[in-house]
Amino acid sequence: MSPLPAFPIGDLPVMWLRDNCPCTQCRDPRSGQKLFQIGSLPDGLRVAAVAAVDSAGAPAVEVTWDPDGHRSTYPQAWLEAHRPGGPEHRDRRTEAGKELWAARDLTGRMPTADWDEYLAEPALRARMLESVLRLGFMVLRGVPEREGQVLDVAETFGYVRETNYGKLFDVRVEPDPNNLAFTSVAITPHTDNPYRDPVPTLQLLHCLVNDADGGDSGLVDGFAAAALLRREDPEAFEVLTRTPVPFVFRDAGAELRADRPLIDTDPLGRVREVRFNNRSIGTLRLPADALEAFYAAYRTFAELLERSELRLDLRLVPGDCLVFDNTRLLHARTAFAKDGARHLQGCYADLDGLASTLAVLRRADTLEPLAQLFAGAGTTEYLGEPVSMAQHMLQAGARAEAAGAPPHLVAAALLHDVGHVEDDVVTGRELMSGNDNRHSHTGADALGRWFGPEVTEPVRLHVAAKRYLCAVEPGYHDRLSEASKYTLAVQGGVMTPAQADRFAALAGAADAVAVRRWDDEAKDPDAVTPPFEHFLPLLTALLRG
Amino acid sequence: MSPLPAFPIGDLPVMWLRDNCPCTQCRDPRSGQKLFQIGSLPDGLRVAAVAAVDSAGAPAVEVTWDPDGHRSTYPQAWLEAHRPGGPEHRDRRTEAGKELWAARDLTGRMPTADWDEYLAEPALRARMLESVLRLGFMVLRGVPEREGQVLDVAETFGYVRETNYGKLFDVRVEPDPNNLAFTSVAITPHTDNPYRDPVPTLQLLHCLVNDADGGDSGLVDGFAAAALLRREDPEAFEVLTRTPVPFVFRDAGAELRADRPLIDTDPLGRVREVRFNNRSIGTLRLPADALEAFYAAYRTFAELLERSELRLDLRLVPGDCLVFDNTRLLHARTAFAKDGARHLQGCYADLDGLASTLAVLRRADTLEPLAQLFAGAGTTEYLGEPVSMAQHMLQAGARAEAAGAPPHLVAAALLHDVGHVEDDVVTGRELMSGNDNRHSHTGADALGRWFGPEVTEPVRLHVAAKRYLCAVEPGYHDRLSEASKYTLAVQGGVMTPAQADRFAALAGAADAVAVRRWDDEAKDPDAVTPPFEHFLPLLTALLRG
Structure with a gap:
C-alpha cells in the first residue's frame, strides 16, 4: 500500500481526470486510443472513493466513480507529472519550444x-x-x-x-x-x-x-x-x-x-x-x-x-x-x-x-541498455544450453513473431530471461548450482522501467508456467532440456493440483504459458535469428508513454 | 483620353497603390512576381501627378511618383475593382467562403x-x-x-x-x-x-x-x-x-x-x-x-x-x-x-x-469561345490556301512552339488570324474580293478580352510585318503564297522606305516579324498539328489576371 498523494484527488477537475483513465475499457491497449465518447460520460460525475493501491509495483491511486461505479487507477507518478496548474506544455511548433537566434549566436x-x-x-x-x-x-x-x-x-x-x-x-x-x-x-x-x-x-x-x-x-x-x-x-x-x-x-x-x-x-x-x-x-x-x-x-x-x-x-x-x-x-x-x-x-x-x-529515435536511445545486454553479457553461455543467452532470447522472440503473436508477447518472449543477465551472466550459473536466482521476478522488475504489465507479467510468470505445464500436460516434462529439468526442482518443482488451479485462474496465465512454449523451443544451435535491432520498432511502440 | 475615375487617386494609401504598380520594372511579366523590395520604396512617397491615359485600348490612370519620378499606369477597371473599403475578400478556406449545411439541406x-x-x-x-x-x-x-x-x-x-x-x-x-x-x-x-x-x-x-x-x-x-x-x-x-x-x-x-x-x-x-x-x-x-x-x-x-x-x-x-x-x-x-x-x-x-x-479549369472555360472558333468556323476554307483556317493557325502555333518561342509569341502565332473568323469565315472572302477586312486589327481587339498587349500587338502588326518584309528582305515577296501576294496590295502594298523605318522602330516590330514568319510557313497541307487543347495551359497562363 502506498500513501495517497499530497494533493486531494477530489479537487481535480472530474471530467479531465476521468477522460485520462488508463484502463483497458477506456483505452485501446494497442493504439492508446480512447474507447468511450466524451459526451457519453454521465452528467454529475464525481469521485465516490479514493484508495491508495499498488499498480505493477508502483504507488497508484484508485478512484471509484459515481454514478456509474467505474474504477480508474492512476499511477502517482502520472498524477504528480500532470497535476493541473503545473508547467505549461512547451509547444515545439511555437516560439515557446525554440531557441531564437541572431547570426553571432551560432558562431562555432x-x-x-x-x-x-x-x-x-x-x-x-x-x-x-x-x-x-x-x-x-x-x-x-x-x-x-x-x-x-x-x-x-x-x-x-x-x-x-x-x-x-x-x-x-x-x-x-x-x-x-x-x-x-x-x-x-x-x-x-x-x-x-x-x-x-x-x-x-x-x-x-x-x-x-x-x-x-x-x-x-x-x-x-x-x-x-x-x-x-x-x-x-x-x-x-x-x-x-x-x-x-x-x-x-x-x-x-x-x-x-x-x-x-x-x-x-x-x-x-x-x-x-x-x-x-x-x-x-x-x-x-x-x-x-x-x-x-x-x-x-x-x-x-x-x-x-x-x-x-x-x-x-x-x-x-x-x-x-x-x-x-x-x-x-x-x-x-x-x-x-x-x-x-x-x-x-x-x-x-x-x-x-x-x-x-x-x-522514435529517442525511444531507441531509451532501449540502449537492453541493446547492450544483447551485445555484451548476453552473448556468453546460457545454463549449459547449446546456445548463448542472447541467441536463446532472440530465437524465442522470433518464434513468437512467426506465430503471429501480439507485440507485447513477442516482447515478453524476447526479453523473458533478462533476469539472468541483469548485471552479468553469473546469476544463471548460480541457478545451475542449486540456488534459485528468481530470474523471472528480477527480470520482470527490471523490465518495468520500460514496459507495462502486459510485457512484464508474462516474464514474471514464465518459470511458474513451466511448473504448471509439468503438472497438467502429459509429456511436457519429458520434452524439457536437461538443464530445464534440473532447474525445475530448484524453482519449486511440479505444481500441486491446487497450485495449478490457482495458476490457471490468473489473468496472465495464458500469456505466460505461450511465452514458456517459445522459451522451450528456443534452444536450436542452428537457428538463424534476426538481430536485436529488428525488434526495436516493436519494443519502442510498447514503451510506457 | 479617358476621364479620371470618380474618386481622388491622391486619397488612396500610397504604399498600397505603389506596391500594386503593374509595370514591367515592378513585376516580372512572366511570373507576375514583384521585382522590388517593399522596404526600398522611398520614405515620403507621394503622388506628384495624375493623368488619364489609354492603356491597350482601355481607360487608365497614370500616376507620377515623388520623389523617385517612377510612373505607374493603373487600368480604371482595376482601380474600381480594388478600391479600398470595397467588399472584403471571401477567403474560401474560412466559413465566409462556404455554404454551411445540415443534412436536409442536401436533399436532392x-x-x-x-x-x-x-x-x-x-x-x-x-x-x-x-x-x-x-x-x-x-x-x-x-x-x-x-x-x-x-x-x-x-x-x-x-x-x-x-x-x-x-x-x-x-x-x-x-x-x-x-x-x-x-x-x-x-x-x-x-x-x-x-x-x-x-x-x-x-x-x-x-x-x-x-x-x-x-x-x-x-x-x-x-x-x-x-x-x-x-x-x-x-x-x-x-x-x-x-x-x-x-x-x-x-x-x-x-x-x-x-x-x-x-x-x-x-x-x-x-x-x-x-x-x-x-x-x-x-x-x-x-x-x-x-x-x-x-x-x-x-x-x-x-x-x-x-x-x-x-x-x-x-x-x-x-x-x-x-x-x-x-x-x-x-x-x-x-x-x-x-x-x-x-x-x-x-x-x-x-x-x-x-x-x-x-x-485552372475555369480559365479553360474562359477560353471556350476560342476553342469553339477552332472547332467551328475556323475549320472551313482559308483564303484559297490548301489548309483550313484552324489548321493554318495551329501550324503557326506549333512552329512557334517548336522554335522555342516564349509563350506570348506562341499564343500570338496560334491566334494571329482570329480576325478572319471573328463572326464567320466571310471576312476572309471579303479580303480576297479586294476589300481589306483589317483582320489584324479586329483580331487584336477581340483578343484583348483575354490577353495583354504582349499577345495582341504582334497580332495587330502581323500584316504590317508582311508589308515591311517585302520592303527590306530580298526574295521575301517571291516566297509568299499566291493568295498572300494578292492580298498584299489590298492591305496597302510594299512599305515605302520611310514606312519601313517607322515600323522597325516600333517596340513590337521584332515580335510581329517573328509571328509573320511562322504565319508564312504554316500552309503545309500535310503537316500534323496538335489540337487546340494542347495550347490551353499556355493560353490560360497568359490570361489577364
Whole structure:
C-alpha cells in the first residue's frame, strides 16, 4: 500500500481526470486510443472513493466513480507529472519550444554533420533533427552529388510533399522561368510557397554545383525577428498578426492563393508561423486606414528582416544539403553572374514527420541498455544450453513473431530471461548450482522501467508456467532440456493440483504459458535469428508513454 | 483620353497603390512576381501627378511618383475593382467562403458524378471540385474497383500526401490494428490525423467491398456545427477557439503530437478549421478552472456534433469514392459485423492543390469561345490556301512552339488570324474580293478580352510585318503564297522606305516579324498539328489576371 498523494484527488477537475483513465475499457491497449465518447460520460460525475493501491509495483491511486461505479487507477507518478496548474506544455511548433537566434549566436555551433555519419549514428541523427526543431535548420555535408539525392535525404526523416514545382525542383537559371528563383537575381529573405495552405513546413536544398561568383545563401530566424518587432514596435506586431494577407501565384499549370497573416500566433499569442514573401503578396482589400497601418507595419518588419546581425551567411558547396523550417526561417541568396554555374536541387517535406522520426529515435536511445545486454553479457553461455543467452532470447522472440503473436508477447518472449543477465551472466550459473536466482521476478522488475504489465507479467510468470505445464500436460516434462529439468526442482518443482488451479485462474496465465512454449523451443544451435535491432520498432511502440 | 475615375487617386494609401504598380520594372511579366523590395520604396512617397491615359485600348490612370519620378499606369477597371473599403475578400478556406449545411439541406442535391463523365467533361469536373470547396465533399460513382485506384482519383486534382499510414491505406478489419479505424467498431464524427500539423486537408475513401451489415458512413459539417455552437453557447465557442488541445498518436513507427484548438479561427475571427477527434486527445495541462471550462465546452460541442439533423448518412457501395475536406467535415461510420466484408482504400491530399486545379479549369472555360472558333468556323476554307483556317493557325502555333518561342509569341502565332473568323469565315472572302477586312486589327481587339498587349500587338502588326518584309528582305515577296501576294496590295502594298523605318522602330516590330514568319510557313497541307487543347495551359497562363 502506498500513501495517497499530497494533493486531494477530489479537487481535480472530474471530467479531465476521468477522460485520462488508463484502463483497458477506456483505452485501446494497442493504439492508446480512447474507447468511450466524451459526451457519453454521465452528467454529475464525481469521485465516490479514493484508495491508495499498488499498480505493477508502483504507488497508484484508485478512484471509484459515481454514478456509474467505474474504477480508474492512476499511477502517482502520472498524477504528480500532470497535476493541473503545473508547467505549461512547451509547444515545439511555437516560439515557446525554440531557441531564437541572431547570426553571432551560432558562431562555432553550426548544426552540421557528415552525411555518412548522420546515416550511421542514430544519436547524431537525433541531434541534427533536434537542431531543425530548436534552431530551425541543419546542414548535412558530403551528401552524394547525385540528381535526386535530395529525396533520399528527405526520406531519412519524413515524407516528400509534392507541389506544382514537382516532387523535386531544380534551382538554376532557366530560359523562361515561372519564378524568380530560377533566375540569377538576388532574392531577399523569404518563405517559400507562401501561397500554399498548408504551406510546406520544411524545405531541403541540395547543392550539386556552385561555381558562380555570388549565389551565397542566407538564413534569418523569422521567430527572432518577430519577437524583436514585438519589443520594438508592439503595434506593428499586432497589425501583422491580425491582417490576413493574400499570397498569390499563377502560371500555366497552377493558380494558388492563401490568405494568412505575416506573423501567425497560436491561441495563447505565441508566434507559430512567419510567412514573408515580398514577391508574392497580392492586392489587399481593406479600408484605407487599415491599408496604411498594414503597409507601415509591413515595411517596418521588412527592414528589420534585412538587418545584417540577424542574417546568417553561408555558402553551399557541392554535397551540402540545407534542411530548414519554412514556417520559421526565411532564406535568401545573393545575386550571381548569369552565366555562372549554380545548380541546387530542392524538395519540400513536413515538420510533423521529422518530429515523429526524432521521437522514435529517442525511444531507441531509451532501449540502449537492453541493446547492450544483447551485445555484451548476453552473448556468453546460457545454463549449459547449446546456445548463448542472447541467441536463446532472440530465437524465442522470433518464434513468437512467426506465430503471429501480439507485440507485447513477442516482447515478453524476447526479453523473458533478462533476469539472468541483469548485471552479468553469473546469476544463471548460480541457478545451475542449486540456488534459485528468481530470474523471472528480477527480470520482470527490471523490465518495468520500460514496459507495462502486459510485457512484464508474462516474464514474471514464465518459470511458474513451466511448473504448471509439468503438472497438467502429459509429456511436457519429458520434452524439457536437461538443464530445464534440473532447474525445475530448484524453482519449486511440479505444481500441486491446487497450485495449478490457482495458476490457471490468473489473468496472465495464458500469456505466460505461450511465452514458456517459445522459451522451450528456443534452444536450436542452428537457428538463424534476426538481430536485436529488428525488434526495436516493436519494443519502442510498447514503451510506457 | 479617358476621364479620371470618380474618386481622388491622391486619397488612396500610397504604399498600397505603389506596391500594386503593374509595370514591367515592378513585376516580372512572366511570373507576375514583384521585382522590388517593399522596404526600398522611398520614405515620403507621394503622388506628384495624375493623368488619364489609354492603356491597350482601355481607360487608365497614370500616376507620377515623388520623389523617385517612377510612373505607374493603373487600368480604371482595376482601380474600381480594388478600391479600398470595397467588399472584403471571401477567403474560401474560412466559413465566409462556404455554404454551411445540415443534412436536409442536401436533399436532392448531393454532389455526385459518374467517374467517366467527371474525367471526360471539364465543366463537370469543375462543378465537382467547386462542391468540395463549397459544401466540403463530393462523391464519385463508378470509379473502377481496382486496388490503388484512389491515388488516380487524387491525381485528378492534386498531390497525394503521404503519412505514417502510407501513401495509400486500407480500411478493413485487421488482426493487430494500430488504429480503431481498422476494427469493426462504430466511430463517431471525427477529423483524421488530428495529431498531424499540417493536418491532411483532404481525405479520399474509395469503396472496394461493402457487404457488411452496418459500416455506413456519415458526414457532419463541422463549420455549421461550430457556427451553431457560437449561437447557442458563445462562451463555449470562445473557450474552444482559445484552448490548444494536444492530439497524440503513437505506434511502432510514429509518435505524433499537434497542439491545436478544436475550433480554429482566422485573425478576423472566422472559423477556418475544426479539429475534433475524441479518440486522440491527450492530457491537457492547464489550471484546474481552465480544465473545467474546457471540458464543459468540449462536451457541449461533442453532443452538438451528434445531433442527427446535422449528420448526412450515406452508404458507400463498391465504386464510390468520397472526397472530403478534413479541416471542415467530420466523418463517421456505424459498427459492422466483425466478419462482414468491408474494404475501403484511402489516401490524403490537400485543398490548395484542388483549388488550383479548379482555378485552372475555369480559365479553360474562359477560353471556350476560342476553342469553339477552332472547332467551328475556323475549320472551313482559308483564303484559297490548301489548309483550313484552324489548321493554318495551329501550324503557326506549333512552329512557334517548336522554335522555342516564349509563350506570348506562341499564343500570338496560334491566334494571329482570329480576325478572319471573328463572326464567320466571310471576312476572309471579303479580303480576297479586294476589300481589306483589317483582320489584324479586329483580331487584336477581340483578343484583348483575354490577353495583354504582349499577345495582341504582334497580332495587330502581323500584316504590317508582311508589308515591311517585302520592303527590306530580298526574295521575301517571291516566297509568299499566291493568295498572300494578292492580298498584299489590298492591305496597302510594299512599305515605302520611310514606312519601313517607322515600323522597325516600333517596340513590337521584332515580335510581329517573328509571328509573320511562322504565319508564312504554316500552309503545309500535310503537316500534323496538335489540337487546340494542347495550347490551353499556355493560353490560360497568359490570361489577364
